[in-house]
Amino acid sequence: MKVYHAEQALLPEGVRKSVRIGVDGGVIRSVEADAAQLPGDTAVNGLALPGMANVHSHAFQRAMAGLAEWDAGGGDNFWSWREAMYRFAERLDPESQEAIARFLYIEMLKAGYTSIGEFHYLHNRPGGAAYAPATAMADAIASAAQASGIAMTLLPTLYVSGGADGRALSERQKRFGKSVDELLRLREAMRGKPGVANSGLALHSLRAVPSALMHEAIKGVEASAPIHIHAAEQTGEVDECVRYLGARPVEYLLANFGVDRRWCLVHSTHLSPAEIGGLARSGAVAGLCPTTEGNLGDGIFPLPDYLAAGGRIAIGGDSHIAVDPAEELKMLEYSQRLLHRRRNVAASPSEPHTALRLWAAAARGGAQALFGGGGEIAVGARADVVLIDTDHFSLTGRKGTQSIDSYVFVAGQSAVRDVMVGGAWVVTDRHHAGEVDAARAWRSAVNSIMHT
Secondary structure, eight states: OEEEEEEEEEETTEEEEEEEEEEETTEEEEEESSOOOOTTOEEEEEEEEEOEEEEEEOGGGGGGTTTTOSOSSSOOOHHHHHHHHHHHHTTOOHHHHHHHHHHHHHHHHHHTEEEEEEEEOOOSOTTSOOOSSTTHHHHHHHHHHHHHTOEEEEEEEEOOOSSTTOOOOOTGGGGGOOOHHHHHHHHHHHTTOTTOSEEOEEEOOTTTSOHHHHHHHHHTSOTTSOEEEEESOSHHHHHHHHHHHSSOHHHHHHHHSOOOTTEEEEEOOSOOHHHHHHHHHHTOEEEEOHHHHHHHTOOOOOHHHHHHTTOEEEEOOBTTSOOOHHHHHHHHHHHHHHHHTSSOTTOOSSOOOHHHHHHHHHHHHHHHHHTOSOSSSSTTSBOOEEEEOTTSGGGTTOOTHHHHHHIIIIIGGGGEEEEEETTEEEEBTTBOTTHHHHHHHHHHHHHHHHTO
16 A cells, blocks of 8 residues: 655545545545654645546537637627537547547646546537447547546437427537437447546436436436436526426426436526525535636526535536636636625635635535545545645645635646546646647647638
């Protein structure tokens, strides 16, 4: 067993000093606080945090970040952004998919993410014809994850219809289409492949998957598989569900699908009071994507009421307009401050430090949403650890929870020094072994796409 001696570490009970962490087989086997360093221990300087999960990723969208920041004539919103995304997706192939995802996953690791939930719906060729093999685009994602060292939960996504009224997919949406049988075959073919740490199921949304097919797909996967779905991101989506399904999206899911702790409802932006309580009681995770939600003008999640009801949260990068867990948490808190016109909205009497409460909650919720086994520096957890450089100028003189505050709200990813995934150091002294080759492939792929 390899034993690390950390100056400080965030444990389930809070920040502790002088912590010995024993790791074997990629799992934390022992944790001892206020412990002297022993001969044979490896000293790690700084503050050790549990690794953060990015529970919602569309990797290919990283390459279009910033390309939709203009208004072509007024009324720009999520739906006009979506058309721009569809046009961009038409230019991608397995080779560019792999290059974009590999660079993104390395970016994530260097920023402090240790695991990823890839909500993968870019299945087919433009026009809808299958690749040969049909797993070509998913294989590209898996190859990128393996090369980077990030722990990936692959979430093959069912996408069947163009709206809650059951209309056919548009020409651009045909790239995303799979029948239930086709999707389950793809999922089975990908399970256990190098780079795929875990396999779940994604149902794109109530707009894109009829209820009967959602039930059919869920029955086709093992009971231990995580289930993710976009829900209540936009008011237009809420209105459409009420019109055609007779209920709000989260209301409908809670009433018809036995939502429990294996579910992650991505966004959940627009919730009624009854939905807030019902989602919290279900044990499911709300997968919040604050920078994307802000970029798209989605709305603001009802965080105080949801946390007060005992709700569980995780964070996702979604469109990857930002690649930094600290920035996601800061955006989450700042949106609440703007809405409620007060500070430290996410703090509580039991945990008055906002950054600590958000990091710990999102790390635990992320591990649950991906069934990854990390989320805490605790015995039995996967050994995912992020080391924050307490010598960073923005952390000067800070100790314990003050260091977490200044990391999340000031320094961000510039303070991330070393990152461990499953017991292996994948980032050391702010560098990843594959970053130069990944950057070269990224530039080549993106330049080709932009000039197509």
